[in-house]
Amino acid sequence: MICKIFNACADTNVSKTTITVLFREEKKAKEASVIVSCKHFIVIACANGRCNVGEGSLPLSARPAWLACANQQIPSRHPAFIDIQAKNFNYWFLRSFSASLFEEVGPQRGGRSAPSVTILSCRLTLFSAKPAPAHPNNKKSPARINIRKEKPMKKLKMLAIDLGASSGRGIVGSFDGEKIELRENHRFSNDPVINAGMFNWDILRIFFEIKESMRQCALSDDKDIASMGIDTWGVDFGLLDSKGHLLGNPTHYRDERNLGMAEYSYKFVPRDELYARTGIQTIDFNSLFQLLAIKKDTPELLSIAKDMLFIPDLLNYFLTGNKQTEYTIASTGQLLDAGARDWAWDLIKRYGLPENIFRNVVMPGTPCGSLLSQVKEEVGGIDPKVISVAAHDTGSAVVAVPAKGEKFIFISSGTWSIMGTETKQPVISEKSNEYNFTNEGGYGGTIRFSKNITGLWLEQESRRQWAREGKKYSYDELSDMALSAKPLRFLVNPDEPVLGVPGNIPQRIREYCQKTGQGTPETMGEIVRCIFDSIALRYRWVIDRIDEMCGEKLPAINIVGGGTKEKMLSKFAATACKRPVYTGPVEATAMGNIAAQAIAMGELRDLSEAREVIARSTEMGEYYPIAAEEAIWDEAYERFCKLV
Secondary structure: OHHHHHHHHOOOOOOOOOEEEEEEEEOOOOOOOOEEEOOOEEEEOOOOOEEEEOOEEEEOOOOOOOOOOOOOOOEOOOOEEEEEOOOOOOHHHHHHHHHHHOOOOOOOOOOOOOOEEEEEEEEOOOOOOOOOOOOOOOOOOOOOEEEEEOOOOOOEEEEEEEEOOOEEEEEEEEEOOOOEEEEEEEEEEOOOEEEOOEEEOOHHHHHHHHHHHHHHHHOOOOOOOOEEEEEEOOOOEEEEOOOOOEOOOOEOOOOHHHOOHHHHHOOOOOHHHHHHHHOOOOOOOOHHHHHHHHHHHOHHHHHHOOEEEEHHHHHHHHHHOOOOEEHHHHHHHOOEEOOOOEEOHHHHHHOOOOHHHEOOEEOOOEEEEOOOHHHHHHOOOOOOEEEEOOOEHHHHHHHOOOOOOOOOEEEEEOOEEEEEEEEOOOOOOHHHHHOOOEEEEOHHHOEEEEEEEEOOHHHHHHHHHHHHOOOOOOHHHHHHHHHOOOOOOOOOOOOOHHHOOOOOHHHHHHHHHHHOOOOOOOOHHHHHHHHHHHHHHHHHHHHHHHHHHHOOOOOOEEEEOHHHHOHHHHHHHHHHHOOOEEEOOOOHHHHHHHHHHHHHOOOOOOHHHHHHHHHHOOOOEEEOOOHHHHHHHHHHHHHHHOOO
């Protein structure tokens, strides 16, 4: 039959065609092909490659070079069309193709027979086309075998609650088997509250806003959301008493109570020993130091506390009544053994912290449970599964990095710029300790070897200060002002402690520049230009250390998150760091959150496939070093290094 179809369709004058064949598994068939089917997936693989068949591996004999290898999968409940695309076909070529298509494949590993298939339908046309453009991280774009559904699958809808240090949002993600589409259904500000001299989070208001996002789903076409997941900033937590009641509002990581607690902690465990076990960079507001501040100032709280839950775990508890601690968020606290991926119990004892407050650590993708009946009623009757995604927002953002290959540099850009690379094991050495790099948990038990950089916080807080002075400007307006200012005239170390505390940042930048003999930036444009120039040079400082510790120059920078909207910063980063910068997705955290849910729900196989889907779903930006400007950036970098 297939030969007849080939012969009927073959036409050397046809300029564009596609071969489309639909296959179905048969228990008994006389012939096998390069197309194989298993219980859950239909897979095609050609051209000197190997393909996954269930949990086995099927070796393929040599195939013509014009066929590419693809390891793709489709849920068996959905019919699959397999499109084989090649160019410059001719009639005799097709006859050869039809003959090779049904050669015996041979046995699978373990001696099992290869499954057989029967052709249900076939469609053939010819084409001559240019190859698809390469991903920016790839030099070549190989020929592909595209797999798509004959009929679009019903979209799987999932709700991502993405909480940042300045705002939160509910985002509905729809997955159709090919792409993820995001749609914001609720946005709200996340404003810390100063009360009795303490800097706190209004956690109950945050919980209210999460339920409001869920209510919006119930009132719309999104009432069929299958799951939801919450990601937030790191380190902060809430304490619960024996009845599960919250012991006060969680303290904000920028509360002054935390200052100096790192030095205090070394009385119990030396700094080098702490780093050797946890691999976490020392920052005054890490959870460890917050707990020691509580122990020192209000020990009665720890004496009655029965549970410590990080912010996303706490919110999951409010929703489901279940208490568990997700791996990526727990790793931010500096009390997790980096190698064991579990609590460093001996260190906890030496600090004199109560062991009972630490819950079991679970990996991202672990179900947290179903909604409490009261919550379900409040939100309009919807009943999504609650999943512990990569609960640290950076962990979710890195899931969404559409990089090819295992070696890449990421920057999760927002209030903070988290810059690093993904590794399979912790990188703990004298150099990483000296440079104060961190080893936080990633999806699948990976490690995010990275460093926190004060990012757009400086611009955000400056904008807030100017608003308090009656000068209200949009971020675009501030960027325009910055472009009119002289480049690289004023520089600061963004991670200077004085710039990390809320307040009058513009005045502190002026004082810093005066103190370091640079003069005084006066205009808003000069302040913002100073901020962007300084952040880009800080990127270079960090990336130089990553290259040093990895033993090679990593090829490119992938920037994800809200900071990708600051195109000027991405442009500066490319020239400052002397390598290409690729940006997107903007909503990386939400995209990674949704992708982790899709994996947990069985709709995506793993992280690699998730990133392929995200790449198809994202419009990328590209920025390249400007050779004519490298000299001035090099000179500025020398000045910057004297400030660090």
